[in-house]
Amino acid sequence: MNYKKGLILVNAFSKLKSAMHQPVRLKDELKVLGIECDIKPCSIETAMIISGSSTSFLKDYDFIIYLDKDKYTSALLEKTGKRLFNSHEAILTCDDKMMTHIALSDKGIKMPDxxxxxxxxxxxxxxxxxxxxxxxxxxxxxxxxxxxxxxxxxxxxxxxxxxxxxxxxxxxxxxxxxxxxxxxINSSEGKDARVIVIGGKVACSMKRISDTDFRSNIELGGRAEVFDLPPSFKEISEKVADILKLDYCGIDLLFGESGEPVVCEVNSNAFFGGMESVTGFNVAGAYARHIKEIIYETKVC
Missing domain, CATH: 3.30.1490.20 (ATP-grasp fold, A domain)
Known part of the structure; x- marks a missing residue:
C-alpha cells in the first residue's frame, strides 16, 4: 500500500477546549487506521502567492483536514492541489449563514423566511x-x-x-x-436537533434543549439528549450535505409547527465532543474511515 500522511490544520488563535479536543481525536482515530497525521496551526507560511503562483510549503502531506475557517488559506491550498476535508467551497458557504441559505434556496429545503x-x-x-x-x-x-x-x-x-x-x-x-x-420558529423555541452527517449519510443525532434561552446551544446553558431521528429529518439532513458537497458537517434543524424539520444552520466544522458524550457514537472514528475511503478510493469496514 502507498502509505498516506495527513495534516490537521487548526486556527492559530483559538483556545477553546472543544477546538483543541477535535484534532486530537481525529489524529488518534486515523492512527488506528494506519494513517499518520500532524496537527499544526495555520500560519502566514502555510500558503501564499509567490511570483504569481499559489505556493504552499506543506510538501509532505497527501491531504489536509481543515479545521480553520481562513478562506484565503483554504483557497490557496486547493489551488496547489491539496485535498481538503471539507473543501474550500463548502467551508466558504457554511461559514456565512446568509450564503448557506442562498445555496439551499430553490432546492425544496424548508428554512425560516x-x-x-x-x-x-x-x-x-x-x-x-x-x-x-x-x-x-x-x-x-x-x-x-x-x-x-x-x-x-x-x-x-x-x-x-x-x-x-x-x-x-x-x-x-x-x-x-x-x-x-x-x-x-416559535414551535422550536429553546430546542433543536443537531445532526452529524459524514460522507453523505447521517451518522448520529441529538436533541438540544434550553429552559432559559431561545437558543439551545449547550455552550449557553442548554442540555442534550439522545434523539431518534425521524425519517424526514434524516432525509433533509442528507440532502443538505449533498447540496453543499460536505464530507462532514453538523446540521441544526428546528421543529416546525407540524413537527417538520426546518434548516436553521449548517456547520462544516461542527464540534463533536458533546455528540460523542451524549450518544456514545464514535464520530471521530467514522470521519476517519470516510477520509481513508476517499484518499485510498476503497471501502473501509
Missing part, C-alpha cells in the same frame, strides 16, 4: 434612513424575529426582537457587520 441585512460602512449612519426596510421586516417576519450576524458560532451574535424598539437596538449592534433577519 430570511431577509439579508443591508451593508453599512458608516458606524454613525442612522437607521431612520432605512425605515422602509424595517417596515418590510415587520410585515414579512413579524415579532418576535431573529437577528443574526452571518459569521459566528456557539450561539454568539444571535438576537431576538419582540418589538420595533428591540429590533432597532439589535440592528444597531450588527449594523456594520454582515447580518440577516429571520422569522422566529
Amino acid at each position: 430570511t431577509i439579508p441585512g443591508l451593508l453599512c460602512y458608516n458606524k454613525d449612519a442612522s437607521l431612520q434612513e432605512v425605515m422602509k426596510r424595517i417596515e418590510m421586516i415587520e410585515q414579512r417576519l413579524g415579532y418576535p424575529c431573529i437577528i443574526k450576524e452571518c459569521y459566528g458560532s456557539l450561539g454568539s451574535g444571535v438576537f431576538r426582537a419582540e418589538n420595533r424598539d428591540e429590533l432597532l437596538l439589535n440592528m444597531e449592534k450588527v449594523k456594520c457587520k454582515e447580518h440577516l433577519f429571520q422569522k422566529m
Whole structure:
C-alpha cells in the first residue's frame, strides 16, 4: 500500500477546549487506521502567492483536514492541489449563514423566511434612513424575529426582537457587520436537533434543549439528549450535505409547527465532543474511515 500522511490544520488563535479536543481525536482515530497525521496551526507560511503562483510549503502531506475557517488559506491550498476535508467551497458557504441559505434556496429545503441585512460602512449612519426596510421586516417576519450576524458560532451574535424598539437596538449592534433577519420558529423555541452527517449519510443525532434561552446551544446553558431521528429529518439532513458537497458537517434543524424539520444552520466544522458524550457514537472514528475511503478510493469496514 502507498502509505498516506495527513495534516490537521487548526486556527492559530483559538483556545477553546472543544477546538483543541477535535484534532486530537481525529489524529488518534486515523492512527488506528494506519494513517499518520500532524496537527499544526495555520500560519502566514502555510500558503501564499509567490511570483504569481499559489505556493504552499506543506510538501509532505497527501491531504489536509481543515479545521480553520481562513478562506484565503483554504483557497490557496486547493489551488496547489491539496485535498481538503471539507473543501474550500463548502467551508466558504457554511461559514456565512446568509450564503448557506442562498445555496439551499430553490432546492425544496424548508428554512425560516430570511431577509439579508443591508451593508453599512458608516458606524454613525442612522437607521431612520432605512425605515422602509424595517417596515418590510415587520410585515414579512413579524415579532418576535431573529437577528443574526452571518459569521459566528456557539450561539454568539444571535438576537431576538419582540418589538420595533428591540429590533432597532439589535440592528444597531450588527449594523456594520454582515447580518440577516429571520422569522422566529416559535414551535422550536429553546430546542433543536443537531445532526452529524459524514460522507453523505447521517451518522448520529441529538436533541438540544434550553429552559432559559431561545437558543439551545449547550455552550449557553442548554442540555442534550439522545434523539431518534425521524425519517424526514434524516432525509433533509442528507440532502443538505449533498447540496453543499460536505464530507462532514453538523446540521441544526428546528421543529416546525407540524413537527417538520426546518434548516436553521449548517456547520462544516461542527464540534463533536458533546455528540460523542451524549450518544456514545464514535464520530471521530467514522470521519476517519470516510477520509481513508476517499484518499485510498476503497471501502473501509
